[in-house]
Every structure is written in structure tokens, then in C-alpha cells.
Amino acid sequence: MASDPPPLPSVAYLGPRTSYSHQAAIECFDPTTHTFEPQTTIEDIFIAVESRAVTYGVVPFENSTNGSVVLTLDLFCDRHSLFPNILVCGEVYLDVHHCLLSTASSVADITRLYSHPQAFGQCEIYLNAYLKGVERIDVSSTSKAAQIAAGDPNSAAIASKVAADVPGLRILASDIEDSHDNTTRFFVLSATERAPAGPLGEKHKTLLSFTIDHQLPGALCDGLKVFKEYGLNLTSIVSRPSRVLKWNYIFFVEFEGHSETENARAALKELGAYCPEMRVLGSYMDKQSRKGTRYNE
Amino acid sequence: MASDPPPLPSVAYLGPRTSYSHQAAIECFDPTTHTFEPQTTIEDIFIAVESRAVTYGVVPFENSTNGSVVLTLDLFCDRHSLFPNILVCGEVYLDVHHCLLSTASSVADITRLYSHPQAFGQCEIYLNAYLKGVERIDVSSTSKAAQIAAGDPNSAAIASKVAADVPGLRILASDIEDSHDNTTRFFVLSATERAPAGPLGEKHKTLLSFTIDHQLPGALCDGLKVFKEYGLNLTSIVSRPSRVLKWNYIFFVEFEGHSETENARAALKELGAYCPEMRVLGSYMDKQSRKGTRYNE
Numbered sequence: 081m082a083s084d085p086p087p088l089p090s091v092a093y094l095g096p097r098t099s100y101s102h103q104a105a106i107e108c109f110d111p112t113t114h115t116f117e118p119q120t121t122i123e124d125i126f127i128a129v130e131s132r133a134v135t136y137g138v139v140p141f142e143n144s145t146n147g148s149v150v151l152t153l154d155l156f157c158d159r160h161s162l163f164p165n166i167l168v169c170g171e172v173y174l175d176v177h178h179c180l181l182s183t184a185s186s187v188a189d190i191t192r193l194y195s196h197p198q199a200f201g202q203c204e205i206y207l208n209a210y211l212k213g214v215e216r217i218d219v220s221s222t223s224k225a226a227q228i229a230a231g232d233p234n235s236a237a238i239a240s241k242v243a244a245d246v247p248g249l250r251i252l253a254s255d256i257e258d259s260h261d262n263t264t265r266f267f268v269l270s271a272t273e274r275a276p277a278g279p280l281g282e283k284h285k286t287l288l289s290f291t292i293d294h295q296l297p298g299a300l301c302d303g304l305k306v307f308k309e310y311g312l313n314l315t316s317i318v319s320r321p322s323r324v325l326k327w328n329y330i331f332f333v334e335f336e337g338h339s340e341t342e343n344a345r346a347a348l349k350e351l352g353a354y355c356p357e358m359r360v361l362g363s364y365m366d367k368q369s370r371k372g373t374r375y376n377e
Numbered sequence: 378m379a380s381d382p383p384p385l386p387s388v389a390y391l392g393p394r395t396s397y398s399h400q401a402a403i404e405c406f407d408p409t410t411h412t413f414e415p416q417t418t419i420e421d422i423f424i425a426v427e428s429r430a431v432t433y434g435v436v437p438f439e440n441s442t443n444g445s446v447v448l449t450l451d452l453f454c455d456r457h458s459l460f461p462n463i464l465v466c467g468e469v470y471l472d473v474h475h476c477l478l479s480t481a482s483s484v485a486d487i488t489r490l491y492s493h494p495q496a497f498g499q500c501e502i503y504l505n506a507y508l509k510g511v512e513r514i515d516v517s518s519t520s521k522a523a524q525i526a527a528g529d530p531n532s533a534a535i536a537s538k539v540a541a542d543v544p545g546l547r548i549l550a551s552d553i554e555d556s557h558d559n560t561t562r563f564f565v566l567s568a569t570e571r572a573p574a575g576p577l578g579e580k581h582k583t584l585l586s587f588t589i590d591h592q593l594p595g596a597l598c599d600g601l602k603v604f605k606e607y608g609l610n611l612t613s614i615v616s617r618p619s620r621v622l623k624w625n626y627i628f629f630v631e632f633e634g635h636s637e638t639e640n641a642r643a644a645l646k647e648l649g650a651y652c653p654e655m656r657v658l659g660s661y662m663d664k665q666s667r668k669g670t671r672y673n674e
Contacts, residue, residue: 150498217514261623314598
């Protein structure tokens with residue numbers, strides 16, 4: 081008797097279906113060989129990955145117009161050590177085009193707007209021109225905003241064209257984002273160390289978090305100097321409050337290169353000796369120049 | 378005949394009255410010798426100062442729990458050159474304690490929460506414990522949230538104790554912020570260059586913004602090295618998307634020292650030659666260690 085086939089690997093994303101996160105997950109993982117599990121919050125994705133309830137998680141990290149996704153950064157800070165096994169193992173870039181979706185027939189009828197705070201931030205020029213002063217209600221995802229707007233007359237949602245697939249909703253305006261080059265970058269999370277995809281010589285990037293001793297003058301500069309000394313180009317630096325000491329920060333740095341190359345190992349060793357806390361959050365293929373290639377190919 | 382006395386200097390803040398910004402403005406400027414002008418948005422404060430409709434503006438810059446105030450950073454980015462004369466001429470630190478205000482008599486009756494997004498971010502532990510899943514509605518200030526909650530049964534606002542001074546509202550819970558050490562830092566804006574308050578040897582800080590050429594490896598590190606070479610300690614570094622080139626950023630750096638000291642002048646000259654864009658946003662007395670002293674004393 082043939083045994084059952086092994087279950088397909090599963091991917092948690094910020095739901096509901098038709099969200100930008102869902103689109104990123106589909107862009108990254110082949111739907112014929114993976115199952116997709118919508119989650120209510122970004123924290124739920126971290127929990128699902130850490131507990132191995134799913135194989136992968138896809139979380140938004142930054143948007144080219146509106147900057148960091150603070151909720152995701154705060155989860156990577158892991159101030160209560162809830163996610164010791166979470167690793168970044170991939171990245172995805174998704175073109176983001178927003179629409180104004182409503183059951184109303186005209187923008188003039190709209191008295192209430194639903195969307196994710198990041199989406200409001202990406203459409204300021206359009207909103208200031210056509211919907212200035214209209215009440216804005218934050219919801220946890222743009223696709224949920226579309227569902228709510230479908231049931232609330234005189235309201236509208238800012239969401240994707242795909243999210244217009246809710247009965248009653250029509251697209252009142254398309255491409256309302258400030259920058260038509262609007263892109264959101266997602267990270268793929270896993271709780272299992274994976275062998276690097278391809279040789280280390282291929283183009284990788286590495287994300288790490290660290291704290292520095294703010295009592296030392298020039299401490300941050302000295303920390304960053306390590307990367308330069310070992311020829312590792314920084315592609316991103318952001319910070320969040322440490323919430324331990326006031327006006328102290330957890331820094332996130334991304335550099336070009338895999339953490340297991342000789343140079344990166346030496347740099348991380350030097351930085352680690354210097355920082356009260358340091359954590360390598362993962363190395364992954366650089367997808368910025370390879371848009372459209374699937375993570376698992 | 379005696380001429381009219383000159384008008385009192387005026388201070389714009391993020392209204393309505395009783396907001397944290399109002400409290401910061403009062404902490405900073407003597408109410409017997411200044412008038413106070415509430416504004417609807419942080420952008421309105423920048424506009425009022427730039428047009429010289431007011432003498433000063435007070436804007437929130439960062440919170441010790443929740444990090445940067447992105448709206449203020451984006452106005453300092455001044456991507457459309459609307460605020461060429463805006464200067465930071467002072468800073469204020471305000472202890473922030475949040476209350477849950479409602480017309481309801483019990484937390485169990487609350488189905489809707491109003492507050493400023495920053496305040497939600499500062500009360501996550503309390504909200505997760507007692508109001509998990511309750512709908513959150515962002516409004517432009519905590520004091521406005523209190524006014525709305527007063528007219529909406531089964532709702533509550535997160536705002537200051539001072540904001541409870543609205544008929545019908547009662548304080549259901551006090552000190553609900555995650556960190557009881559919760560502090561917001563405000564900047565004082567002016568459009569007129571002022572002579573430094575006191576000798577340059579006194580403890581000042583300087584804020585500047587700059588862009589770097591991301592094509593050069595180690596460019597950010599090289600930029601920051603200038604401060605170290607001239608013995609200028611960095612107290613803050615944050616960034617926002619440039620919105621000109623994707624994944625390029627405008628950096629904000631604060632260092633200890635006045636921009637007119639010899640060392641700072643040399644460092645800024647060196648950095649300026651190196652950065653495509655650079656702007657000194659102002660020098661001001663360091664108030665972190667001098668809490669409670671008025672800006673204009």
C-alpha cells in the first residue's frame with residue numbers, strides 16, 4: 081500500500097486573501113507545491129514560524145515611499161526573547177499600486193476611508209487633493225479594509241486591484257500612490273537553518289541587529305567602521321528604541337555578502353566583541369536585481 | 378499718547394488645548410508672556426512658522442518607547458522646498474503618562490478606541506491585556522480623541538489626565554503606558570536665525586539632514602567618520618526614504634556641539650563636500666540634563 085505523500089510546505093502571510101502580503105507570498109512560493117495560511121497580525125506570522133506551525137512566513141519590511149514597517153522591526157527586536165529561532169531566509173520585492181474602492185459611485189460621496197496606515201502614507205498627494213479632511217480609519221490590512229468598505233455606505237478603502245474582487249465594490253480611482261515606482265520589500269522567515277542557496281560567491285545580503293554602548297563617544301561610528309574595514313557595503317541602517325535604557329536604540333544593519341564568507345565572519349566577530357548584544361538574523365539571496373525569480377527555485 | 382505695547386510672541390502647537398504638545402509648549406514658554414495658537418496638523422505648524430504667522434512652533438520629534446515621529450521627519454525632509462527658513466532653536470522633554478478615558482463605567486463595555494497612533498504604540502502591553510482585538514481608530518491628537526470619545530458611547534480614548542477635563546469623561550485607568558519612564562521629545566521651531574543662547578562652550582546639540590551617494594561602497598560610514606574625526610559625538614541617527622531614488626534615504630544626524638564651533642564648522646565643511654545635499658537644521662541647548670528649565674530663560 082502506498083503511503084500518503086508528505087504534506088506540502090506551508091507559508092503564513094498577513095491576510096485576508098488578496099492582501100499585498102498574499103501577492104508577495106505567491107510571487108515567492110509556487111502555489112502548486114505550497115499551502116498558504118492567512119494570519120491576522122504580523123506577530124501571528126512570527127509565532128506560527130517560531131512554533132513551526134508553518135514552514136515559512138512572509139512579512140513586510142519596508143516600503144520605498146513610506147519607509148520601515150515599524151511593527152516588523154519591533155518583532156525582530158525580540159525584546160522578550162520570544163522568537164530565538166526566527167531567521168530571514170529570503171526577500172521579495174512587490175510593485176504596489178493602490179486603488180480607491182467603494183460601493184459609492186463618486187469620490188464626492190465618501191466620508192470615511194479605511195486602509196492600513198502604510199497605505200495612507202503612500203497616497204498622501206492623492207488624498208490631500210481629493211479627500212482632504214475625510215476621516216481615516218486604520219485597519220490591519222488593505223484587503224480587510226476592502227471587506228469593511230463593501231459593507232459601509234459612503235466609505236472607501238485604499239487597497240489593491242485584486243482586493244476589488246469583493247461583491248459591490250467598484251474601482252473609483254487607480255494608481256493613487258504618490259510614487260508610481262512604489263515597491264514593498266518583504267522578508268521570508270523560517271525557523272530552520274537552511275544551507276545557502278547556491279555558492280557563497282553568489283550575491284547575498286545579511287541582516288543583523290545590535291546594540292552599542294552609548295556612553296562611549298563615537299560608538300556607532302566605530303561599530304559601522306568594522307563593515308568598511310572588511311569591505312562589506314551597507315545597504316540599510318535603521319533603529320528602534322531599546323525600551324531598556326531611554327534614548328538607547330537597537331540598530332538593524334544590512335550588508336552585501338553572506339554571513340559565512342571569511343570577511344563577514346571576521347567583521348561579525350570584531351563587532352560582536354564590541355556590542356553588548358548582537359544577532360545575525362539571516363543571509364539570503366539579493367533579489368533586488370532578480371525580480372520575479374521565485375525564492376525556492 | 379502712549380503707543381500700544383508690541384504683540385506678545387506666539388507659539389503654534391498641535392491642538393486642541395490639553396494635548397501633550399500644548400503641555401510641552403507651556404513647559405517651554407512662559408504663558409504670561411506668550412500667546413498659544415493650536416494647529417490641526419504638524420504640517421500646519423511648519424506652515425505657520427515658515428510664513429511667520431507665529432514666532433515659534435513646537436513639534437513632537439521622538440518618543441522614548443515608540444521611536445521617531447515619522448510625520449515630523451518627513452516635514453524636515455522638505456522634499457518640495459516649502460520650508461527653507463525653518464530652524465530648530467530648542468528642545469523640550471515631556472513625561473508622558475496615558476489614561477484610558479471613557480463615558481462608560483467599565484473597561485468591559487468598550488468596543489472602540491480612539492487615540493493618536495503614537496499613543497497606541499506606547500500602550501501595547503495594557504491594550505493587549507485588557508482591550509485585545511478592540512477596534513482602534515486613529516485621530517490626529519490624543520486630546521481630539523478625548524473629545525470624540527466623550528460623544529461616542531462604549532468608546533474610550535487614550536489621552537493625558539489633563540484631557541479628562543471634558544464633560545462626561547471619567548478616568549478608567551491611569552499610567553497605562555508600557556514604560557513609566559515614557560518621554561516625548563519636542564523641537565522648538567523658528568524662522569528667524571537667533572544668536573546662540575549663552576556661549577558656544579555651553580552644552581548644545583545640532584541637527585542636520587544629508588543624502589549620500591549610495592553608489593559608493595561604505596559611503597554612509599565615510600560620512601559618519603567625519604564626526605568622529607572632529608570629536609563630535611552622535612546622539613541620534615534616523616533616516617527616511619528620499620522619494621527621489623528608490624531605496625535611497627535622507628539621513629538625520631544629531632551631534633553634541635554648536636554648529637558654529639571651530640570643530641563643527643570644519644566637520645560640516647568636509648561632510649558638505651561629500652554629500653549631494655546637506656542642511657543644518659539648527660543648534661540648540663541640550664535640555665536632556667536640564668529638564669524643566671524654560672527655553673526662553
